[in-house]
Amino acid sequence: MSTRATTDRPGKRRLVIDCHGHYTTAPAPLGEYRERQKEALKKDPSHVGEKGVVAITDDEIRESLETSQLRLQRERGTDLTIFSPRASWMEHHVGNEHTSRFWTEHTNELIHRVTQLYPESFAGACALPQSPGTSVQASVAELERCVTQLGFVGCNLNLDPSGGRFDSPPLGDRYWYPLYEKMVELDVPAMIHVSGSCNPAFHTTGSYYLSADTTAFMQLMQSKVTSDFPTIKFIVPHGGGAVPYHWGRFRGLADMLKLPPLDELLLGNVYFDTCVYHQAGIDLLLRVIPHENVLFASEMLGAVRGIDPETGHHFDDTRRYVDASVLSEEAKDDVFEGNARRVFSRLEAGPTPAPPPRDLRRKR
Amino acid sequence: MSTRATTDRPGKRRLVIDCHGHYTTAPAPLGEYRERQKEALKKDPSHVGEKGVVAITDDEIRESLETSQLRLQRERGTDLTIFSPRASWMEHHVGNEHTSRFWTEHTNELIHRVTQLYPESFAGACALPQSPGTSVQASVAELERCVTQLGFVGCNLNLDPSGGRFDSPPLGDRYWYPLYEKMVELDVPAMIHVSGSCNPAFHTTGSYYLSADTTAFMQLMQSKVTSDFPTIKFIVPHGGGAVPYHWGRFRGLADMLKLPPLDELLLGNVYFDTCVYHQAGIDLLLRVIPHENVLFASEMLGAVRGIDPETGHHFDDTRRYVDASVLSEEAKDDVFEGNARRVFSRLEAGPTPAPPPRDLRRKR
Numbered sequence: 001m002s003t004r005a006t007t008d009r010p011g012k013r014r015l016v017i018d019c020h021g022h023y024t025t026a027p028a029p030l031g032e033y034r035e036r037q038k039e040a041l042k043k044d045p046s047h048v049g050e051k052g053v054v055a056i057t058d059d060e061i062r063e064s065l066e067t068s069q070l071r072l073q074r075e076r077g078t079d080l081t082i083f084s085p086r087a088s089w090m091e092h093h094v095g096n097e098h099t100s101r102f103w104t105e106h107t108n109e110l111i112h113r114v115t116q117l118y119p120e121s122f123a124g125a126c127a128l129p130q131s132p133g134t135s136v137q138a139s140v141a142e143l144e145r146c147v148t149q150l151g152f153v154g155c156n157l158n159l160d161p162s163g164g165r166f167d168s169p170p171l172g173d174r175y176w177y178p179l180y181e182k183m184v185e186l187d188v189p190a191m192i193h194v195s196g197s198c199n200p201a202f203h204t205t206g207s208y209y210l211s212a213d214t215t216a217f218m219q220l221m222q223s224k225v226t227s228d229f230p231t232i233k234f235i236v237p238h239g240g241g242a243v244p245y246h247w248g249r250f251r252g253l254a255d256m257l258k259l260p261p262l263d264e265l266l267l268g269n270v271y272f273d274t275c276v277y278h279q280a281g282i283d284l285l286l287r288v289i290p291h292e293n294v295l296f297a298s299e300m301l302g303a304v305r306g307i308d309p310e311t312g313h314h315f316d317d318t319r320r321y322v323d324a325s326v327l328s329e330e331a332k333d334d335v336f337e338g339n340a341r342r343v344f345s346r347l348e349a350g351p352t353p354a355p356p357p358r359d360l361r362r363k364r
Numbered sequence: 365m366s367t368r369a370t371t372d373r374p375g376k377r378r379l380v381i382d383c384h385g386h387y388t389t390a391p392a393p394l395g396e397y398r399e400r401q402k403e404a405l406k407k408d409p410s411h412v413g414e415k416g417v418v419a420i421t422d423d424e425i426r427e428s429l430e431t432s433q434l435r436l437q438r439e440r441g442t443d444l445t446i447f448s449p450r451a452s453w454m455e456h457h458v459g460n461e462h463t464s465r466f467w468t469e470h471t472n473e474l475i476h477r478v479t480q481l482y483p484e485s486f487a488g489a490c491a492l493p494q495s496p497g498t499s500v501q502a503s504v505a506e507l508e509r510c511v512t513q514l515g516f517v518g519c520n521l522n523l524d525p526s527g528g529r530f531d532s533p534p535l536g537d538r539y540w541y542p543l544y545e546k547m548v549e550l551d552v553p554a555m556i557h558v559s560g561s562c563n564p565a566f567h568t569t570g571s572y573y574l575s576a577d578t579t580a581f582m583q584l585m586q587s588k589v590t591s592d593f594p595t596i597k598f599i600v601p602h603g604g605g606a607v608p609y610h611w612g613r614f615r616g617l618a619d620m621l622k623l624p625p626l627d628e629l630l631l632g633n634v635y636f637d638t639c640v641y642h643q644a645g646i647d648l649l650l651r652v653i654p655h656e657n658v659l660f661a662s663e664m665l666g667a668v669r670g671i672d673p674e675t676g677h678h679f680d681d682t683r684r685y686v687d688a689s690v691l692s693e694e695a696k697d698d699v700f701e702g703n704a705r706r707v708f709s710r711l712e713a714g715p716t717p718a719p720p721p722r723d724l725r726r727k728r
């Protein structure tokens with residue numbers, strides 16, 4: 001992990017850390033595994049089965065990344081991506097707790113292999129084996145495994161594992177507290193990120209993600225989470241949903257609800273990423289949210305992959321927008337690197353453990 | 365309605381039309397009626413009952429408005445409010461279709477009385493008697509009654525009458541088409557506005573409204589509504605939820621979904637209001653959305669009633685933000701008046717019918 005250390009040298013250029021990337025280009029055997037799970041569930045919704053194997057070679061992983069994320073990292077001048085399983089594929093609503101556990105473990109282990117193959121380009125954030133109506137204990141265990149054994153630096157927490165019914169306890173409910181305790185103990189942040197929508201009212205990346213982001217912030221606002229866990233860290237992705245655009249509304253609601261001002265209540269613990277795909281949006285974000293609370297991210301290759309005819313560049317090439325913003329160079333250092341290092345504090349811990357546990361390595 | 369006509373005179377100052385106000389200060393007997401409905405439903409969820417009366421005097425109406433909306437209109441220099449029943453109180457999820465019909469009729473008739481008492485200050489927009497799982501025909505009938513008999517100029521359409529489960533057919537579903545046909549026939553717009561949340565995941569004015577706004581836009585984007593009804597008009601309130609802030613995302617999604625560009629697909633039919641409670645948000649809105657698609661609104665007295673300590677003015681005094689924006693005076697004329705006159709075309713039809721039908725007048 002040489003590049004991670006080099007930024008401490010005076011005069012060295014900043015590192016650009018993208019805090020939000022998913023493995024959307026995973027080799028086909030992962031999808032085939034998922035299809036087999038779904039087939040078994042069709043026959044028996046309470047199917048348990050066994051974890052089984054996902055047969056993917058290192059070369060297949062390399063190829064899936066060299067042609068996509070790694071190529072774009074080079075083209076766009078980003079260095080390190082906090083990498084997690086494909087969000088829309090977490091699909092916590094599918095099957096039962098066993099389905100979710102086996103699937104999530106496989107997707108996390110694949111991320112681990114990516115971080116082993118490219119330790120300078122990727123650090124791991126894990127999905128959690130959530131399942132509607134079940135305890136959060138399986139997620140606590142998987143978080144611990146991923147951080148302590150696989151060297152992960154964060155996790156993705158789904159506030160609506162139902163996939164669009166929003167029927168889980170709000171984030172302030174004590175249901176979630178065992179997970180928060182583990183996050184604090186391990187000093188890892190959670191990005192609050194839903195998965196694919198199975199509700200026809202919601203388009204996954206168009207309305208569901210943004211609605212969930214907005215809802216997450218409001219749930220935290222109404223909760224005691226930041227006072228009960230003063231060092232906990234959350235990232236609200238996609239630029240915070242609707243929140244920065246409606247920052248006046250949320251400040252006013254805090255006032256009406258007799259809460260402390262938002263900067264006091266939440267900004268010691270809550271961060272927004274820069275997955276906002278046009279200059280005006282990024283400018284708004286950086287105008288209203290203190291730059292210390294903004295983490296660079298692009299979510300490539302993610303929801304929006306095309307080229308903006310108005311600019312000639314990819315919509316999700318968010319580095320351009322931050323570069324073109326009015327932030328000072330020092331503030332940009334924070335957004336591109338410093339803030340991510342604070343939030344993902346385990347990045348500083350050095351290389352992820354190697355060799356990986358034997359059963360995580362695939363040979364062919 | 366003398367002031368409505370005066371703007372056609374050269375040199376006359378523009379009228380300021382606030383396209384989004386709810387009767388949040390209705391006199392107590394309205395709430396008492398609602399409580400009686402709920403009591404009856406507790407005993408029998410399929411309770412039908414009868415419409416009954418809501419005994420409110422003209423003086424009670426005057427007092428409820430003189431001390432609040434009318435006072436603020438004067439203080440803030442707005443002239444005419446498109447006024448509809450309190451949004452969070454539509455509560456289409458309560459009871460059954462009869463509950464909803466009786467309640468909605470009463471709330472609309474109260475709005476009608478307001479427009480009769482203050483024809484220069486208020487024009488009516490009706491709530492619709494929606495009820496989950498029932499046909500949209502009752503809404504079609506009430507819309508027709510309110511427009512043709514009570515002189516209303518618009519309506520509020522709830523895309524999620526469940527109050528937070530988002531389990532209704534999306535706006536592109538033919539379920540809604542009879543209502544769209546009536547809107548087009550009468551040439552009235554619908555503001556797409558949900559009611560109170562009964563889902564603990566959502567805070568009504570903090571996350572539910574904004575999520576629903578965002579969802580409404582995406583549902584329209586994925587639908588054939590604007591091609592099937594080329595003259596239909598929708599207003600997405602609260603500044604369009606998350607949409608303008610994520611305009612790049614939505615433009616990119618249109619591209620990925622092989623849809624026409626958004627201005628071509630939707631901006632002939634979809635408008636955003638200015639219920640965004642800080643300067644940076646309004647500036648973003650006016651930067652990315654053509655000003656022809658923005659309608660002035662404040663939703664006072666609504667979700668956020670306090671004073672912003674950063675400005676010393678009310679959060680929802682949105683006129684200040686539009687005044688302070690970079691728009692030209694001509695563009696401000698459009699946002700404050702001209703666009704609303706185009707969208708609420710029946711405003712031009714002159715005074716609402718008088719006298720009102722006898723059974724709508726209350727004497728005491």
